[in-house]
Amino acid sequence: MAKLEFTVPDTLNGARLDKAVVALAPGASRARVKKAIEGGDVRVNGRTLAKGGVVATGDIIAIDEAAVKSGDSPCLPEPEAPLVVRHASAAVLVVDKPAGQPTAPLREGEMGTLANALLGHYPDLDGIGYSAREPGIVHRLDTETSGLVVAARTADAFETLREALKDEKIEKEYLLVCKSEGLPDEGTIEYPIANHPKDKRRVYPCIHPRDVIRYEPRAASTRYQVETRVGPWALVRAEAKRAIRHQLRAHFAALGHPLVGDTLYGGEEVSGLARHALHAARVAWDGEGNKELAFDVVSELPEDMAKLVR
Structure with missing residues (x-):
């Protein structure tokens, strides 16, 4: 695609560079604009700006069109779908x-x-x-x-x-069901997680130091507490503020307690449960003083999981 050039109008005087590019470039993806700025691919008057830099009336912004436009096709709306x-x-x-x-x-x-x-x-x-x-x-x-x-x-x-x-400021709590026997009442799992070297469907918890060196995993921390034990199962409340891909599933599998129904990570299939037993039960943030941004929301345990630990 071609090189794009824009002159900053009065209406964007003092605007942050990323916001100005999104406003001026039709179809620009916010995520790709930020990535392009961080990579030094956006220039203002021939120079790069530091993160958070602002523009002024008359500044010339130059960027490759391909660097900012999303290649994604749009999501189609379904007004009649349940929500x-x-x-x-x-x-x-x-x-x-x-x-x-x-x-x-x-x-x-x-x-x-x-x-x-x-x-x-x-x-x-x-x-x-x-x-x-x-x-x-x-x-x-x-x-x-x-x-x-x-x-x-x-x-x-x-x-x-x-x-x-x-920045891990949003609280995220989950409820899960796994095997009870041998699981401590509470604990913290801190195995870093990498892409699986052989199976793209899974992630790989790096338990051994050699794996950390070999696979360059991302840090991951899961705190948990057993809420109740019924028969062979434990209902567990877990907190993972960032919760990278498959974090809880991989962490509990690494403990030897894969989630019930999570056959990808070695979990046991049970009658009446057609998925892995994991539920995002609470999200909360104080909004740092902004009431419109603040929330503290709870979702009850779904019936298919609840009947396992009744």
Whole structure:
């Protein structure tokens, strides 16, 4: 694609560079704009700006079109799709995703995801988020994980929530069911997690120091406490503020206590449970003084998991 050049108008005088580029470049992806700026691929008057730099009237912004435009096809709205909203403000939505529903589409034209329902009920989410297929969505859940997902209703709210998530300020609690025998009443799991070297469907908890050197994993910490024990199973409340991909599933499997139904990580199949026993039960943030951004939302344990520990 061609090189894009824009002259900053009076209306964007003093604006942050990333916001100015998004406003001036039609179809620009916010996530890709930030990445391009961090990589030094956006120039203002021939020079790069530090993170958080601002522009002034008359400045010339130059950037490759391919560096800022998202290649994603848009998410299609489904206004008639069911959507359980647990919290709504002018800035934030917290919705309850059922097990079996993908968070966002992976293929062009895919329907039936949480993102399709969100966009159908809240058209103003269009253009907000990491990509066109994830309107407003701040974090994902695995398809077979049920529970709470946070979405932003404005671009500013999305950036604030994204930073809060990255800085581990948003509280995220999960309920899971695993084998009870031998599991301590509480503990912290701190195995770093890497992409699996042989199976793209899984992640790899690096238990041995040699694996840390070999695979360059990401840090991951899971705190947990057993809530109740019934027969062979334990209902566990776990906290993982960042919760990288498959973190809880891989961590409990590494302990020798894979989630019930999580056959990918060695969990036992049980009658009446058609997925892994993991539920995002609570999300909370104080908003750091902004009431529109603050939330503390709880989702009850779904019936298919509850009957295991009744």
